[in-house]
Amino acid sequence: MAIKPLSDRVLVLPHPAEEKTAGGLFIPDTAKEKPLVGTVMAVGPGTAEVKMEVKVNDVVMYGKYAGTEVEEEGVYYIIMKQSDILAILE
Numbered sequence: 001m002a003i004k005p006l007s008d009r010v011l012v013l014p015h016p017a018e019e020k021t022a023g024g025l026f027i028p029d030t031a032k033e034k035p036l037v038g039t040v041m042a043v044g045p046g047t048a049e050v051k052m053e054v055k056v057n058d059v060v061m062y063g064k065y066a067g068t069e070v071e072e073e074g075v076y077y078i079i080m081k082q083s084d085i086l087a088i089l090e
Contacts, residue, residue: 003072005044005079010054012038012062012078037061037089041077054082059089 005011015037039059046052054060067080 003042003070003077003079005042007044008047008050008052008082009044009079010040010060010082010085011042012060012067012080013041014038014076014078036064038078046082050082052082054085054088060085061087061089 003011037059040054040056043052043054043056062078062080062085066084067078070077070079
């Protein structure tokens with residue numbers, strides 16, 4: 001992977017948005033919610049003040065407007081500060 005986060009930043013691969021409702025109806029692209037869960041792909045080293053608590057392959061929940069979307073080889077990732085992560089899902 002060519003993207004290596006610096007400082008207290010984390011690279012997250014968002015999980016895909018839901019394609020269908022619970023009742024089986026297909027959701028059009030214009031009505032899909034932005035995913036708020038993803039898998040950590042890379043982690044920065046942290047700083048003297050911020051110890052990194054997440055690690056690669058953690059599944060995390062983050063805020064709706066967290067981070068910046070970046071693209072590498074047709075795959076979209078979100079790079080964000082660790083503080084934008086709300087929880088680690090187990």
